[in-house]
Amino acid sequence: NAGVTQTPKFQVLKTGQSMTLQCAQDMNHEYMSWYRQDPGMGLRLIHYSVGAGITDQGEVPNGYNVSRSTTEDFPLRLLSAAPSQTSVYFCATRIGMDYGYTFGSGTRLTVV
Amino acid sequence: AQSVTQLDSHVSVSEGTPVLLRCNYSSSYSPSLFWYVQHPNKGLQLLLKYTSAATLVKGINGFEAEFKKSETSFHLTKPSAHMSDAAEYFCVVRIKAAGNKLTFGGGTRVLVKP
Numbered sequence: 488n489a490g491v492t493q494t495p496k497f498q499v500l501k502t503g504q505s506m507t508l509q510c511a512q513d514m515n516h517e518y519m520s521w522y523r524q525d526p527g528m529g530l531r532l533i534h535y536s537v538g539a540g541i542t543d544q545g546e547v548p549n550g551y552n553v554s555r556s557t558t559e560d561f562p563l564r565l566l567s568a569a570p571s572q573t574s575v576y577f578c579a580t581r582i583g584m585d586y587g588y589t590f591g592s593g594t595r596l597t598v599v
Numbered sequence: 600a601q602s603v604t605q606l607d608s609h610v611s612v613s614e615g616t617p618v619l620l621r622c623n624y625s626s627s628y629s630p631s632l633f634w635y636v637q638h639p640n641k642g643l644q645l646l647l648k649y650t651s652a653a654t655l656v657k658g659i660n661g662f663e664a665e666f667k668k669s670e671t672s673f674h675l676t677k678p679s680a681h682m683s684d685a686a687e688y689f690c691v692v693r694i695k696a697a698g699n700k701l702t703f704g705g706g707t708r709v710l711v712k713p
Contacts, residue, residue: 491642527608529689529703530643545700577642587633587645588701 490514493578493591500568500598508563508594510578516589518581519561523547523574524593530577536561568598601626603692605704612680613712620675620707622690632673633691634664637706643689649673660684685711 494509510519520535522545532545536555550572552564565572578591606621624630631650635643647658654666660683664675673690690704 527705529603529691529705530701531703532700579643587648588643590635590642590644592642593640 491578491580491589491591493576493594495594496592497595498597500565500596502568502570502598504568505564505566506568508565508576508578508596510561510563510591511559512561512578512580512589513559514580514582514589515558516580516582517558519555520545520579520581520588521551521553521561521563522577522579523572524577525574533563533576565596568596570598572596573598601628601630601692601694601700601702603690603702603704605688605690605707607707608705609708609710611710611712614682615679618675618677618680618684618709620688620690620709622673622675622704624671624673624690624692626671626692626694628694628696631693631695632664632666633693634658634662634673634675635689635691636686637689638686646675646688680709680711682711682713685709 492511517538521533522530524530531547534553536542542553576594579588581588602625604623633648634646637643646662647656649656649666657663662677687706687708689706692702
């Protein structure tokens with residue numbers, strides 16, 4: 488049981504490049520989400536999904552796309568990276584309303 | 600809209616002394632509250648949660664927190680700090696009526712001196 492697996496752990500992109508951050512979970516959690524962490528700002532929600540085929544925007548969705556074709560995977564796409572997207576990205580899942588979240592170990596992204 | 604304020608961005612304690620991390624929240628609805636810990640270059644780990652049961656919540660690694668509705672606070676404490684407690688701590692609020700969105704405080708970085 489690996490929990491929540493994020494890949495890659497580190498990535499450097501040039502402005503305008505695209506990439507996909509991967510998130511996979513083996514806990515059969517319906518709820519999955521992406522957060523970005525910036526110094527002094529805690530974590531902010533980018534996008535989330537309550538099940539396969541269902542996604543919705545969080546508080547900072549601009550510049551990011553998501554899809555959820557399976558319960559296990561929830562990739563985050565940057566179509567045209569910008570320096571403002573330099574951050575640490577966390578994928579988080581949840582089994583039910585009254586349970587805590589399980590976080591992946593993060594992807595540290597630098598856009599130059 | 601809900602918000603979370605962690606009153607100290609940095610806390611420094613000596614090993615063996617008590618730790619207090621302060622958190623205040625603002626919400627029009629009854630909240631669920633969480634404390635998470637993040638060790639360097641790691642993901643977030645749940646320490647404890649309050650979901651409208653007992654107001655004094657015990658978590659892992661000797662931490663506990665008390666929900667005080669009148670003060671809109673959820674402070675985290677530990678009687679005796681250990682070197683392994685050096686990390687960043689996040690207070691988080693979740694409101695069911697607001698779509699279960701998580702709102703994070705800005706974090707408190709704890710330094711433990713030997």
